Amino acid sequence: MLQDRYTLAFRVYPYARSADQDAPAPVRHPVVVGGGGPIGLAMALDLGRQGIPVLVLDDHEGIGMGSRAICFSKRALEIADRYGCGEAMLEKGVVWNVGKVFHDDRQVFEFNLLPETGHKFPAFINLQQPYFERFLFDQIEAERARGAPIEIRGKNRIDAVEDAGDHVRIAITTPDGPYALEADWLIACDGAGSPIRAMLGLDFEGRVFQDSFLIADIRMKSTEFPTERWFWFEPWFKSGASTLLHKQPDDVWRIDFQIGWDVDRKEEMKPENIRRRLDAMLGPEVEYDIVWSSIYTFQCRRMRKFTHNRVIFAGDSAHQVSPFGARGANSGMQDVDNLGWKLGLVMSGQAPASLIESYNEERVHGADENILNSTRATDFITPKSKTSHIFRNAVLDLAEHMPFARSLVNSGRLSVPCTYDGLSLNGPDALAGSPARSRPGSACADAPLEGGYLLDRLGDGFVILTLDAAAPESIEEDGVVARRLALGAADDASGALRERYLGDAASAVYLIRPDQHVAARWENYDEAALRAALRKACGKD
Amino acid sequence: MAKLVTALNIAAPDEFYEKLIRAHEGLSDDESAALNARLILVLANQIGDAEILAEALEACRTPAA
Ligand SMILES: Cc1cc2nc3c(=O)[nH]c(=O)nc-3n(C[C@H](O)[C@H](O)[C@H](O)COP(=O)(O)OP(=O)(O)OC[C@H]3O[C@@H](n4cnc5c(N)ncnc54)[C@H](O)[C@@H]3O)c2cc1C
Numbered sequence: 001m002l003q004d005r006y007t008l009a010f011r012v013y014p015y016a017r018s019a020d021q022d023a024p025a026p027v028r029h030p031v032v033v034g035g036g037g038p039i040g041l042a043m044a045l046d047l048g049r050q051g052i053p054v055l056v057l058d059d060h061e062g063i064g065m066g067s068r069a070i071c072f073s074k075r076a077l078e079i080a081d082r083y084g085c086g087e088a089m090l091e092k093g094v095v096w097n098v099g100k101v102f103h104d105d106r107q108v109f110e111f112n113l114l115p116e117t118g119h120k121f122p123a124f125i126n127l128q129q130p131y132f133e134r135f136l137f138d139q140i141e142a143e144r145a146r147g148a149p150i151e152i153r154g155k156n157r158i159d160a161v162e163d164a165g166d167h168v169r170i171a172i173t174t175p176d177g178p179y180a181l182e183a184d185w186l187i188a189c190d191g192a193g194s195p196i197r198a199m200l201g202l203d204f205e206g207r208v209f210q211d212s213f214l215i216a217d218i219r220m221k222s223t224e225f226p227t228e229r230w231f232w233f234e235p236w237f238k239s240g241a242s243t244l245l246h247k248q249p250d251d252v253w254r255i256d257f258q259i260g261w262d263v264d265r266k267e268e269m270k271p272e273n274i275r276r277r278l279d280a281m282l283g284p285e286v287e288y289d290i291v292w293s294s295i296y297t298f299q300c301r302r303m304r305k306f307t308h309n310r311v312i313f314a315g316d317s318a319h320q321v322s323p324f325g326a327r328g329a330n331s332g333m334q335d336v337d338n339l340g341w342k343l344g345l346v347m348s349g350q351a352p353a354s355l356i357e358s359y360n361e362e363r364v365h366g367a368d369e370n371i372l373n374s375t376r377a378t379d380f381i382t383p384k385s386k387t388s389h390i391f392r393n394a395v396l397d398l399a400e401h402m403p404f405a406r407s408l409v410n411s412g413r414l415s416v417p418c419t420y421d422g423l424s425l426n427g428p429d430a431l432a433g434s435p436a437r438s439r440p441g442s443a444c445a446d447a448p449l450e451g452g453y454l455l456d457r458l459g460d461g462f463v464i465l466t467l468d469a470a471a472p473e474s475i476e477e478d479g480v481v482a483r484r485l486a487l488g489a490a491d492d493a494s495g496a497l498r499e500r501y502l503g504d505a506a507s508a509v510y511l512i513r514p515d516q517h518v519a520a521r522w523e524n525y526d527e528a529a530l531r532a533a534l535r536k537a538c539g540k541d
Numbered sequence: 542m543a544k545l546v547t548a549l550n551i552a553a554p555d556e557f558y559e560k561l562i563r564a565h566e567g568l569s570d571d572e573s574a575a576l577n578a579r580l581i582l583v584l585a586n587q588i589g590d591a592e593i594l595a596e597a598l599e600a601c602r603t604p605a606a
Contacts, residue, residue: 387574398583
């Protein structure tokens with residue numbers, strides 16, 4: 001029996017019987033993606049754009065209604081932009097920079113993200129998750145029209161998974177009954193509750209936080225609130241131990257009340273009880289409709305290992321964080337970005353299978369950083385002991401008058417991409433006087449260029465970025481090509497390119513990976529050094 | 542204990558101690574705890590040095606050592 005677990009916002013891939021269901025023996029697919037949430041869709045897009053046939057199986061028929069994620073980070077948008085749908089997201093999203101922090105009935109302080117200029121994308125946009133998924137889906141349709149081999153099967157529930165050595169056996173239930181498939185690779189993007197993880201008997205360890213949060217997405221009918229992030233600790237209106245107010249597109253506002261652990265969920269979810277909390281906060285004169293509401297609790301945990309032979313975990317199935325800091329979907333996008341090119345090289349025989357292990361190394365590192373940050377924010381927002389509570393409030397008291405304490409206020413450290421410092425694929429950092437922000441392992445910072453942006457010009461493959469340095473137009477090392485992007489400090493009059501990539505150096509040669517992370521850098525081109533770094537970045541040492 | 546000053550570093554110790562106790566006069570236990578917390582934060586910021594702060598935390602967690 002197939003029962004929907006949530007209502008749909010967009011029914012975009014209705015069930016259709018596939019020829020595979022009538023095949024005499026299980027059909028083999030190169031890649032199956034288990035789960036079509038944001039991470040599964042992005043995974044399909046990444047692989048399909050490389051020409052790799054990919055089949056997505058989801059137990060629903062489209063994109064879920066629940067808004068859940070609202071803050072999408074610069075890096076997630078840049079990744080989406082590499083796939084072709086970043087601009088549509090930016091256009092629909094709400095850009096915000098100002099945040100206010102309140103304690104009880106006082107404003108403690110106000111901050112401005114003061115975004116660095118010269119980037120195509122802002123630090124954040126607010127966008128309802130269903131829209132984010134919809135843009136990914138629309139891009140899949142566009143790529144498909146150009147011949148990308150991507151298929152999505154709705155109401156195809158994965159019920160069993162078996163590791164068969166050089167492939168995976170998958171048992172599926174559909175409205176027409178069961179069938180089986182085989183896959184060379186299975187990417188498990190089936191969310192925090194990952195049935196695939198359970199089917200393989202794998203661990204998922206970490207902290208469970210004993211608190212629950214009531215979310216209401218409301219459409220304002222009368223009042224205008226500014227496009228700012230407002231966070232209350234112990235608000236005077238007593239609707240929760242903390243409360244967040246944040247604007248989304250379509251005049252919809254996200255309100256998030258921390259309501260405690262021992263709550264009667266059914267009772268709290270009654271519209272009149274949600275309205276009671278909202279009215280206390282907004283005042284009786286404000287008119288609104290409740291668009292969506294939900295109660296959630298959360299965990300900060302991850303799998304010990306994300307790669308299990310031919311089954312690879314990405315997104316919430318591999319790691320889960322608290323929502324504070326918006327690190328869930330944003331880090332899942334980085335998983336996809338990291339895995340896509342590696343799987344592509346391995347499947348085409350251009351890199352050894354061991355390259356996949358570097359996905360585990362790098363994204364476990366990213367997950368640990370996200371878990372650390374989101375655990376710290378959670379401990380600040382929901383103090384676990386009396387002393388912790390006293391310190392939290394002491395920080396808030398001081399923050400009003402002493403600037404230093406504002407840096408201790410933690411209502412979520414917003415997601416930034418992690419740097420793969422010291423990890424296996426990195427080559428030499430041999431550029432004296434250069435800025436630390438673009439050291440090997442870091443995600444390339446964008447910079448403005450005549451008529452566009454740097455990241456657009458980097459594109460999808462390996463790139464030799466030269467800044468006022470000579471180099472061949474491309475080199476091929478053991479089947480892998482790196483093409484040159486020749487720029488100079490003069491290509492950006494604002495000086496951002498120089499500041500972000502040269503610093504005090506007169507020239508630079510960067511080897512940049514397909515996921516736009518720096519692999520190595522030097523002052524001048526040295527063929528042997530570049531070839532060695534390219535081999536290393538492909539896991540060939 | 543490389544950096545933490547454990548020898549006397551306050552010019553008039555009795556005066557400081559008296560001021561510390563007097564600051565808590567008339568406060569409830571909760572108010573006192575809040576004052577202590579604010580004081581620790583302000584002093585920690587004044588010290589700044591991460592090593593000293595870590596050594597101080599360590600030293601005070603195990604007072605006998
Ligand atoms: C309240 C809240 C606020 C959040 N805010 C943010 C934020 O601001 N920014 C941010 O980046 N993240 C945020 N997140 C996290 C974000 O929602 C998740 O990280 C994101 O949805 C993970 O995507 P996913 O594709 O890995 O998993 P999911 O979105 O859970 O998708 C999993 C998919 O797999 C399908 N599936 C499951 N089992 C099977 C099966 N057996 N067979 C076939 N298909 C299956 C499901 O139907 C679903 O479509 C928030 C989360 C919550 C709860």
